[in-house]
Amino acid sequence: MPETETGRSEPERRFRVLYQAHYRTMLAYAVRRAGPSDDAADTVADVFMIAWRRLDQVPAAPDDLLWLYQVARRVVAGRHRSALRLRNLTERLRADHAGPVPQQPGGRNPAADRLVAALDRLPAAEREALQLVLWEQLTHAEAAQVLDCSVNAVGIRVHRAKARLRDMLASCPPGRAPHPAEPHLRPATPGQD
Secondary structure (H helix, E strand, O other), X not given: OOEOOOOOEHHHHHHHHHHHHHHHHHHHHHHHHHOOOHHHHHHHHHHHHHHXXXXXXXXXXXXXXXXXXXXXXHHHHHHHHHHHHHHHHHHHHHHHOOOOOOOOOOOOOHHHHHHHHHHHHOOHHHHHHHHHHHHOOOOHHHHHHHHOOOHHHXXXXXXXXXXXXXXXXXXXXXXXXXOOOOOOOOOOOOOOO
């Protein structure tokens, strides 16, 4: 590999620029998905490890950020699947034991818990579109590129997600989070019953 005047190869220099330009954005994305934990840092590390391995596939700026969002989505989805499998295994093990497992006091924000529970109940496509547009502040066109769908589909998903969230939060008492087993309260599209 040819080296530049600073002693770094061109791929190393390109990766360094990519990392410095988008590390904070990817960390914010991961924190909003996983919470401020080691999981967020691990998620970002996985995203940039994939970027290093596939550096030849990373497009030039500004599309490089959208490419990283696509990678981050897949990494987060994989981590969620792993966490769900672990939770299911823990529940099965817990059910095998005679005594209840004590719950840890959380000191959590009930309003935030309600919102997170409601977000978790949204269909995955709607939830991801809403999070990309509102949390990541991507345009509908950028979100469409990340989600590999049309701009119109993003707009519909965001609209439906907002309608479902509004209904779930309005019908649930303030002290109680929407339960995952409860059915959706009304169709997301107006005029359907």
